[in-house]
Amino acid sequence: MKAVVFDIGNVLIQWDPHLAWLDEMGSREAVAEFLTRIDFQDRNLRADGGENFTDLASELDDAEDRRRLGVYVERYAITVPHKIEGTWQVLYRLKEQGTPVHAITNWSAETWPVGVGAHPELGDVFGVTVVSGQERLLKPQPKIFHRLCERAGLAPENCIFIDDGLHNVEGARAVGMDGIHFTTPQALEGALIERGLL
Template identity: 35%
Template sequence: MADSPATITDVIFDFCGVLIDWDTRACLTGRFADDVVSAICAPDDPHGFFRYEDRMDAGEDFDSIYPDVVREQGEDIASIFRYYIEHYADALPRTLPGMTELLADLKRHGYGVWGLTNWSHETFHLAFEKFPRLEQLLDGTVVSGMEKMHKPNADIYNLTMERFGLTPERCVFFDDTAKNIVGANEVGIHGILFSGAIAARDSLASLGVRL
């Protein structure tokens, strides 16, 4: 007889695109030329904002990255990148609909609720400053920039399990980036690509989570 699936005890959430709306355009629109903002926010951004930000998420400091931005993009674009990082709170306009309610429901029913995010150690504090309810609801959060680890690499998932005393097959992880779901699955966590609070509830129910 096949083993029964492990009972889910804990749910882990990415931040930007899952718990929090991340909108670079909201930070830059009206302050810089529309065509430049559109290029920066495009999937194939020629100015590399998200590549530089990804380096910050992996643990590098802004001050060590900025000279590369100046050299590779020029002073004008580099100054916009500096503005973006210095006004990062403006790129976090709201929590995503239904997500604080989902976290509260999970907590009320006895599930562990955790965060796992690729985020710079220099700007992560803004998440909890803007949205203190998230800090109240989450039992703990692993931040890539603080650990100098980075999704989708296995080490950051394993660290999360070890730090919080979690068992992979008893955990669900929601992320809006497919490769991060693959990374979670590879270490035995139930990774689910996030597409909204209602779909997340349906996915949890299919795994036996009752809210």
């Protein structure tokens, strides 16, 4: 039997880091300028790989930038406000018919508990959940896909991996998994129907 392995951010849960500072800074443009200035994308990826935001903030020269990044974890819940309902419907259909569902997510070890607090389903819907910050491994590194397979008792060729990042899908394919590049819940449903999973 095939198992379906989900990414979480922007597949099952909307994530928008701008929201952490929008009320304080007043506009998405102002927040975007701040995120660019501190190279948030790179620092966030480092956090996903196991670093903590206090240390990442301490590297910044500007005191206000340090303060802002330093409060990110406590504000994290407002950056993940909504479930992507159509994807959840697909996930629950898979579970109802007995298909194993698992998850691999690039997510900080610090913010993961906050995300689960905001969306408790994340804590119990999957058979196995591999969180990059806890493992100190990142998609698309081969080891993170093998870690999921080891824990779930699966061979890569028996996994279908879904991610909104094409580079992560290609990483999954490189270790032998089937891969679906997520764009919309409707397109995902169609791809799973094509594979005989729905």
